[in-house]
Amino acid sequence: MARRRLTPFSKILIVVLIIGGLYFLLNKLRDPAVKDKIEEVTSSDNTDAKTKDGYKDVINVGVVTWGGYAGGQYFNEGFKANTASRFYKDYGFKVNFEVIDDFDASRDAFKNGSIDLMWATIDAFPTEVEGLSQYQPQVVFQADWSRGGDAIVARRGINKVSDLRGKKIAVAPMTPSHSFLIWLLEAGDMSTKDVKIVEVPSAIDAADAFKSNTVDAAVVWSPDDADCVSKVAGSKVLESTKNATHIIADVFVAKKEFIETHKDQLKDLYEGWMIGASELNNSESNKRKAAKILAEGLSQPEDFCFDAINNVRLATHGDNQNFFGLNTSYNGVTGEDLYNKMKVKYNNLGYSTAGAKSWRLLSTKDLVSKTSLSGSSHNSEKQKEFTAVDENLATKESLSSKKVSISFRTGEFRLGENAKQLIDLQFTPIAKAFANARIRIEGNTDNVGNRNSNIALSKKRAQSVADYLINEHNMPVNRFIILGNGPDKPVTGCERNQNADCKSKNRRTDFELVVD
Incomplete structure (x- = not known):
């Protein structure tokens, strides 16, 4: 049977059709919606999908309904992995924020690897370290301080x-x-x-x-x-926590193995997150944009989300340097301070923290120490500026009062080393934790000697305590309200200074937190 041959016109027509089909296909591939769909299909298994050099296609971050993670979600242009994300545009990978409000479910997700980073608060973390020990959890960066949340x-x-x-x-x-x-x-x-x-x-x-x-x-x-x-x-x-400023710190935790295999990618994640936080801290319009992102991702009203962002201090790069103890001139609360104190406090209350490892073994400073972000927007938070003390503050009812027995030599008002140590053990941590509250220091004496002399002496003693906190711990001068009561405010039951024990109790210093 004779073969039929294609005519020249048929060959030309076939070539035109092939070229036309290729042109149509290329144009469809350029369509962002199609491109996203293809990428979604090809990287549907976010847990295992990896590119070269240890970079995952998608970093999965476990979060709860909270405004303190807005820096990352704002920089990501949403909660879901997407190509509009600045993480994708600037660093080449996507980020997915998984909202898991159930505490146990969030920990299970961390253990089974469906999330790579897990939220935690450093104050409560000592109670759960032992249960996560086989995964070698590491605190990698701070996201926020609660400030009214x-x-x-x-x-x-x-x-x-x-x-x-x-x-x-x-x-x-x-x-x-x-x-x-x-x-x-x-x-x-x-x-x-x-x-x-x-x-x-x-x-x-x-x-x-x-x-x-x-x-x-x-x-x-x-x-x-x-x-x-x-x-x-x-x-x-x-x-x-508007006044109790340094008690609740949100951090993110990763497994040690994941950190070792994804160091560069985690550093990029941290850098982008900090850029996002700095932009929110310095712009109401950016906060409004972030509130819309949170409203969609958390299924909450936009005003609720805007308030949630304002109820935290979004941690900057400078704040993280302070938190991880990388700033030697910082005198405030560090992550190590808070972790160690709460480990003891919870243990004393009967919640065993014996399995909580030391901070040095539980944290990594690499992401923070190896990141370089310049400009004032990345600086650490400044201390609150207090107005000068007036008469109303001298008599205003305090929120709380803590009695500390500081020993002075008879007739003297200067602090000895033992007195300084006592202040640092019993009150300095409280003063730092409640950094936005004023401190009223009231000096008190027994009834031995001249009343007017005792009043003057007790005021000098109270001022000595304030001077120590100002000079040694860099607390603002105007934060302190100084009073000298002399013998006029004895403790209950010792009003007559009837014995040596009562006289000792009355020779005390009262520390009071006063809210403006």
Whole structure:
């Protein structure tokens, strides 16, 4: 049978069709929607998908409904992995934020590898280190300090910390809420043994307990604090992290093995996140944009998300340098300080932290130390500027009062080394943790000697304590309210200075937190 041959015209037509098809295909591939769909299919397994040089196509970050992670989500242009992300455009990889509000589920996701970075708060982390030990968790960077996101609401008649004595308080144990309560009670010379703890699963449940009139106070999250106050007549926010500035620090944790195999990528993640945080800290319009991103990603109202961002201090690169102890001139609270203190505090309350490794073995400074970001927007947070003290502050009711017996030689007011050590053990950590509250220092004496002389001497002693905190710990001068009571404010039960023990108790210094 004779073969049929293609005519020249047919050959030309076939070539034209092939070229036309290729042109159409190339144009479709340039379509962003098609490109994204192809990339989504080819990298659907985010856990295993890796490119060369140890870079994953997608870094998965586990988060909760909280405003403190906005720096990363804003820089990512959303919660889901996408090509519009600046992580993708500037560094060549995508980031996916997985919202896991259930605590146990978030830890399971970290253990099984479905998320690469896990949120935690450094104050409560000592209670869970042992349970994660086989995964060798490492704190890699700080995301924020809570600044109003956590609060204690209280019923009518509870106006200061001492009023909580014997009262029922709803709190989620071994959480940031619990940490906040521990610190506040300590500032008022109390402990959780002086109140009736009502354990609840979460801060949301604590708010429900308060609104149902089953407790006298509760440790809650914002905006539940405002909701509680509006629904329980006569109630108030007793204190929040607006003043208790350095107690609750959100950090991110990665497995040691993951860090070792993805160091460069994690450094890029940290750098982009810090750039995002700095842009939000310095622009209301950027915060509004971030609030829209959070509203979509968290399924919350936009105003709720905007308030959530304003209820934290988004940590900058400078803040991280302070947090990891890389700034030798920094005198504030470091991650190591907070971790070590809370390890002891929780252990003393019966929550075993024996398996909590040392900070040196639990943290890595590499991401922070090897990142270079310049410009004032990346600087660490400045201390609060306090106005000059007036007469109203001298008599204003304090939030809390802590008595410390500082020994002075008879007739002297200068601090000895033992007195300085006592201040640093019993009060300096509280002063640093509540950095936005004023400190009223009241000097007191027994009734031996001339009253007017004792008043003058007690004021000098109080001033000596303030001078030590100003000079040694770099606290603002205007933060301190100095009073000398002499013998006029004896402790209850020792009003007559009837014996040596009472006289010793009356020779004391009272440290009070006063909210502006």
